[in-house]
Amino acid sequence: MRIVALLTTFNEERFIAACLDNLVRQGVDVYLCDNSSTDRTVEIARRYLDKGLIGIEMYPRADMYSWRPLLERKEQLAATLEADWFMHVDADEMRLPPRSDQTLAQAFADADRRGYNAVNFLEFTFIPTQEAPDHDHPDFQTTMRWYYPFLPSFPHRLNAWKRPPTGAVELAWSGGHKVKFPGLRMCPESFRMRHYLFLSVPHAIRKFVNRHYDPAEVSAGMHSWRAGLKPEMITLPKQAQLRPYLLDDQLDASKPRKRHYVAKLWYAAKQASK
Secondary structure (H helix, E strand, O other): OOEEEEEEEOOOOOOHHHHHHHHHHOOOEEEEEEOOOOOOHHHHHHHHEOOOEEEEEEOOOOOOEOOHHHHHHHHHHHHHOOOOEEEEEEOOEEEEOOOOOOOHHHHHHHHHHOOOOEEOEEEEEEOOOOOOOOOOOOOHHHHOOEEEEEOOOOOOOEOEEEOOOOOOOEOHHHOOOEOEOOOOOEOOOOEEEEEEOOOOHHHHHHHHHOOOEOHHHHHOOOOHHHHHOOHHHOOOOOHHHOEEOOOHHHOOOOOOEOOOHHHHHHHHHHHHOO
């Protein structure tokens, strides 16, 4: 059974190798759609060609970040690439099986055998802390070990699916969070995802504040706090406010946050300015 991760990138040289290493180790092939990166993202990714990375395409970028066209491109790829299962992935995510004694490929095969054709992922968000504020280096997974479970609604990350008979699915409608197609049967056991939201305050500024978002998408409600974030809004929590990471099998999904930590800061600043 072939699983293909559909990965889009723009200037993700910090994350791309770790993301590809994880997916290949998990038995997942990857197709990369790069949104005209200006850093070393594509250069690093090319090292994985024929080693789990099955293709790279360059998607033109206007002078702004437009998310919907990239998601629509993923819909097209899911209808044309040869695979049994697909998974929408971002570079700052480490997708994981529900148990560490299996790979993602084995977990998808098990869900398939049981008659399910879609999988949800529980999100565990990792961010820097006041005590350890800088993880903008290749070993960020080793040093940034504090997280919170994030679940604004359930399912929140229903974005892995078995190819339907027609190949056609809808993904853009939800900003990539939820796939939609006739006859969807979600696996009752969620898989897991470590999400490295940002690695330091300067990295958050580069990743969110310095990005020019598509005004039409912002007007339509996309990008939410990301489009309104300002540098002075970004402060870090103390480690005592988060949960320590030990092992994947010990990730704690209880009492999840409904807003990202940074989103809560943005919302508070927005309310204070009224």
